[in-house]
Amino acid sequence: MPIYTCTTARDTLSGDDKATLxxxxxxxxxxxxxxxxxxxxVIFNELPTDAVYTDAKPSRPLLITGWVRDGHPEAETTRLATEVAxxxxxVTGIPAERVLVVFESSPAHYAVEGGRVLPAPGEEAAWIAAAGH
Amino acid sequence: MPIYTCTTARDTLSGDDKATLxxxxxxxxxxxxxxxxxxxxVIFNELPTDAVYTDAKPSRPLLITGWVRDGHPEAETTRLATEVAxxxxxVTGIPAERVLVVFESSPAHYAVEGGRVLPAPGEEAAWIAAAGH
Amino acid sequence: MPIYTCTTARDTLSGDDKATLxxxxxxxxxxxxxxxxxxxxVIFNELPTDAVYTDAKPSRPLLITGWVRDGHPEAETTRLATEVAxxxxxVTGIPAERVLVVFESSPAHYAVEGGRVLPAPGEEAAWIAAAGH
Known part of the structure; x- marks a missing residue:
């Protein structure tokens, strides 16, 4: 259900860093x-060094954006952002000052997986049972 | 107006798959x-095989995220997600279990195209006529 | 705090275009x-020419998506989109008809930078002072 996109300048993360993160x-x-x-x-988008800027200068941040379904308690999304950061x-040794984690959300019924509309938070069990997983 | 981003591991889709999808x-x-x-x-973001993980293991999903303007009937966005999935x-032969479609939305007046703020849903005709297209 | 992602077909922008934009x-x-x-x-996602479509045909748009914290006056987000477009x-010479700028937003407390939850709009000064920057 969720999608995390980690964006960095190329060669910022090793293969091990990516798998571990x-x-x-x-x-x-x-x-x-x-x-x-x-x-x-979780996906990694690793860009050329002339394609990543902070303060208008080439930079090496780690930008993590996550998508979640609307309806989770907001404090838990804050906790998720804090723990992921x-x-x-x-894992990577990149200082906290260069790590930004951002969540966006939209209604569960704006998303489809396995051919079925996603369940709202709290309704996962029935949805997963019906999938036969 | 809309932007669809299809993310996969490299060599998951052929050139024909991309054009047809x-x-x-x-x-x-x-x-x-x-x-x-x-x-x-519609854009395709094709990543190295060590840059795409599901369940913390390298994977080959097809993740499609779409942006639409706020104000479309919610049931139509659900239908859009279902039909796109x-x-x-x-088109690709990728099983439904590995296909995730997610829509996000924001106000039409948070977006500009052709130098003009986008119209709210329902007001496209006047906006397009004014563009001289 | 904000993240801007500029997506184009490869070789649409020169190195100078990217730095200047x-x-x-x-x-x-x-x-x-x-x-x-x-x-x-600001990051640039430059894709192969068979990975970018408009009207189902290979194309050369400049798609700019930005993330901002909820709570800015809406008219300022419109102004931001207009001025960025x-x-x-x-900067690039790409006609306005091929430039699309879209903002998405979510609550400041859905994001973490420098190990701390982001401030709501209007509360930046205290947050930045506490960071010791």
Whole structure:
């Protein structure tokens, strides 16, 4: 259900960094938002060094944007952002000052997976059972 | 007006898949949201195989995110997601279980095209006429 | 705090175009949204020519999506979109008809930077002072 996009300048992250960070994001998301880990997607968008700017200068931030369904308690989304940001620094060594985590959300019924409209938060169990997973 | 971003691991889609899927998304969007096809943008973000994870393992999903203007009937956005997801499987052969379609929306007046603020849903005709298209 | 993503077909923009456009977006955002330029991120996603479609045909648009915190006056977000779109054409020479600028927003407390939850619009000064910048 969720999609996390991690954007960096190329060669900022090693292959191990990516695999480990994907694992941490998946674990954190699954715990806080009560979604089986099999539904958590994490992608890395690694761009040329002349394609990433902060303060109008080439830079090496780690920008993580996540999409979640509307209806989770807002404090849990804040906790998700805080824990994902901490994991990003812990895994990659990139200082917190260069790590930005942002969540966007939209209604569950604006999304389809496995051919079916996503369940609202709190209704995952019935939805997953019906999928036969 | 709309932007569709299709994210996959590299070599998941052929050139033909991309052209055909762009065509189907454009047709579906144009019909359901009453926007001339000339305004529909579809992009493909094809990432290295070590940059796409599901359940913390390298994976080959097809993740489609779309942006639309606020104010369309919600049921039509659900229908849009359902039809785009079905087209994605039909065109690419990727099973529905690996296809996720998500819409996000924001106010039409948060967007500019052709130098002009976008019209709210329902006001496209006057806006397009004024563009001289 | 903000993230701007500029998507084009490869070789649409020169290195100079990118640096100059990043500078203009940073200046405009900083002025209108009262955010120090050090917090403005601009990235360029340059895709193969068979990965960008408008009206179901390969195309060369400049698609700029920006994320901002909820709570800015809506008219200022409209002004931001208008000025960023004008700068894009001025810097790159791409006609306004092929430039689309879209803002999305979510609550400031859905985002973390420097290890801290972002401030709501209007509360930047105290947040920045506490950061020791």
């Amino acid at each position: 994907a694992g941490e994001i998946t674990r954190i998301h699954s715990e806080i938002n009560h979604v089986p880990s099999t539904y958590v997607n 901490a994991a990003a620094t812990r | 762009a065509g189907e998304i454009t047709r579906i969007h144009s019909e359901i949201n009453h926007v001339p096809s000339t305004y529909v943008n 079905a087209a994605a499987t039909r | 990043a500078g203009e977006i940073t200046r405009i955002h900083s002025e209108i949204n009262h955010v120090p330029s050090t917090y403005v991120n 004008a700068a894009a054409t001025r």
